[in-house]
Amino acid sequence: MDNFNTLELITDPRGFATLWLSRESKNNAFNAQMIRELILALDQVGSDPNLRFLLIRGRGKHFSAGADLAWMQQSAELDYHTNLDDARELAELMYNLAKLKIPTLAVVQGAAFGGALGLISACDMAIGADEAQFCLSEVRIGLAPAVISPFVVQAIGERAARRYALTAERFGGQRAREIGLLSESYPAEALDHHLEQWIDNLLLNSPAAMRASKDLLREVGHGALTPALRRYTENAIARIRVSPEGQEGLRAFLQKRAPNWQAESNNKEPRR
Incomplete structure (x- = not known):
């Protein structure tokens, strides 16, 4: 850095x-x-x-x-x-x-x-x-x-x-x-x-899903129920379901294993 x-x-x-x-x-x-x-x-x-x-x-x-x-x-x-x-x-x-x-x-x-x-x-x-x-x-x-x-x-x-x-x-x-x-x-x-x-x-959470959730919550704001917000949320879940991490997370859940982003963080030693 x-x-x-x-x-x-x-x-x-x-x-x-x-x-x-x-x-x-x-x-x-x-x-x-x-x-x-x-x-x-x-x-x-x-x-x-x-x-x-x-x-x-x-x-x-x-x-x-x-x-x-x-x-x-x-x-x-x-x-x-x-x-x-x-x-x-x-x-x-x-x-x-x-x-x-x-x-x-x-x-x-x-x-x-x-x-x-x-x-x-x-x-x-x-x-x-x-x-x-x-x-x-x-x-x-x-x-x-x-x-x-x-x-x-x-x-x-x-x-x-x-x-x-x-x-x-x-x-x-x-x-x-x-x-x-x-x-x-x-x-x-x-x-x-x-x-x-x-x-x-x-570190347990999908990096892409956390980013998507931040975008989602920023758009939702105070939660006013508008047609535009409904369409946004519908598209948001559809996008994340077909994303690489969304697919990996669903497969890992169904196969009862840790998703790959957890394995990656567990294999790295923290800097002291």
Whole structure:
């Protein structure tokens, strides 16, 4: 993988990648360079047909403290149009992550403030430590969670988003699970153990079927029952049934054996 200054992108031979936020001395806070490198890293992940899913993690004590203070100070000195360019760059990152073809799982420890909640919300799933601390902190410094707000609302609902965006309250991992920001919350010392269970479970699934399911669910959205959606879903199941992995999965089920994508991942040793 290419070298980055603020990130590490590591592939596991079992068929997935981990994208590490790696500004540990700055608590993995965002700056313009990290945002640009995240966009480039997601492009790289999206162009690799061998990857089944992506993990997003933070090096060190914290997932991400949000925006870098020095970067925010520089932004305050810029004019409207330059700030608009910065906002468009952040939006590109969030939308590209949300549209990534493969499943995404955020793994959260320590602090996740401000824009970090956007990154978590744009992932398909997230797990975290009970002790993690979350905060939509923008109003405390006279700002608003503007670019990330659509993803946060999708993740936790409009009512909870209003509460936490307007109060800037901090909340922990268990509360994050209750409102839907996290899929599951675990004791900090058990987080890596449970992550391995999530990885093992995802590796059981057909890579092509997971991609097709992401496309399907994006099209379904809130599930409005329209004629166009009915036709889309009919075509979706017909396509996947006749696809190579669909055919292999059905044969393996009927023959009571593991499908070939499980055998492939089991034959590869994880990188330590």
